[in-house]
């Protein structure tokens with residue numbers, strides 16, 4: 001009897017075990033609640049050091065290459081002090097960017113919050129983001145067609161190019177490009193000319209302001225972080241002073257369109273703090289990014305003689321249709337088709353912005369995986385740009401690939417979704433006008449080996465020194 005009971009018990013527990021196993025496996029298939037594979041790296045430190053390690057910006061870098069081949073295009077890690085999911089999957093990246101408002105809002109490191117301030121368009125969310133962004137969008141979409149803006153850009157291109165001392169025959173191009181883009185922004189936003197005394201004060205403080213974004217938040221005199229916070233205080237005071245002056249002037253003679261300041265002063269739903277923040281955000285957004293794009297183009301064209309020749313021909317054609325010294329206009333810009341290919345290719349290949357910061361506020365399902373609420377999500381924009389399944393020879397700078405309609409359009413250098421870069425069209429126009437005068441007046445050679453590096457934002461550590469020769 002005891003033996004019979006033992007047999008029944010064994011059979012019963014065996015059946016129960018099989019049932020349990022089946023249930024567990026089934027429920028796993030029905031509710032796949034697993035994290036993407038990956039490694040969390042060192043305790044506390046995670047893998048941030050490896051993730052930020054510099055590499056050529058027209059490559060993915062060894063960290064991403066190794067992680068993608070070991071774990072796949074979406075993997076877990078521990079970055080910037082938080083558990084994180086890194087995505088090198090173009091489709092998932094687009095999903096992340098499109099769902100910024102509800103599921104995956106921006107989540108920049110704390111150091112940026114302290115420097116940019118609580119009204120920064122780049123950081124704010126919800127209704128405040130909608131309000132500030134709509135002001136920027138209406139300003140940018142109106143001015144890109146304005147003759148006054150085209151004239152101002154061209155005048156600043158010429159003043160930069162004409163300042164080059166042809167005797168020394170050498171320029172540090174990255175610095176020149178930065179001067180040009182900050183001058184455009186200062187004129188366009190605040191009606192400040194390059195030689196106004198306030199211009200050099202803004203420039204000086206702005207360099208320190210920007211350096212703070214990639215610093216450690218140690219607020220003691222001498223640190224980059226401390227200098228950035230001080231620079232923000234000074235910049236705020238300068239811009240507030242300009243606002244007070246402009247209000248007085250507009251009171252006497254009401255403003256008619258013009259720069260950003262007039263546009264924001266005409267809105268009665270913006271506080272002075274929000275106005276200052278908008279000006280700083282646009283100066284920040286439009287300064288280094290566009291200068292990096294210009295420098296990338298000059299760098300890549302230095303090794304692409306066929307593309308440079310075609311670019312030159314396009315601009316010579318435009319000149320032939322114009323009178324001597326006649327300024328460029330919107331119609332000319334629309335004729336610059338190959339120039340657009342060069343810009344697209346430099347953006348794809350050079351990756352001005354490598355990745356963006358987001359955070360899951362709810363559990364997010366991706367294929368068989370779940371990204372838990374509270375985790376950081378970092379869409380890597382460069383991964384799609386350099387994906388050999390999307391682009392043939394992806395590491396090669398080849399603007400001609402954009403002539404071909406079958407070329408993948410899966411690029412996102414300006415981000416996507418509700419935070420798509422509002423300055424994209426301005427950046428392209430400034431770049432095209434600069435290239436017009438550069439290729440018509442100069443040929444250049446890059447001195448030494450100074451490739452664009454992802455640090456993680458693109459940098460030319462040697463300043464991109466060029467040997468210049470006027471084409472005569």
Ligand code: HEM
Pocket residue numbers: 106121122123133136281282283285286287289290293352353356357413414415416418419420421422423424426427
């Ligand atoms: C080649 C030049 C540029 C590149 C590559 C670039 C890239 C980007 C990217 C990737 C974003 C999205 C950030 C995110 O989703 O978190 C962005 C946002 C932004 N950009 Fe640009 N940008 C460029 C030029 C400009 C210019 C010229 C301006 C100003 C006139 C500007 C102003 C901004 C602002 C204010 C935002 C924040 C938008 C928001 O959060 O709603 N950018 N940019």
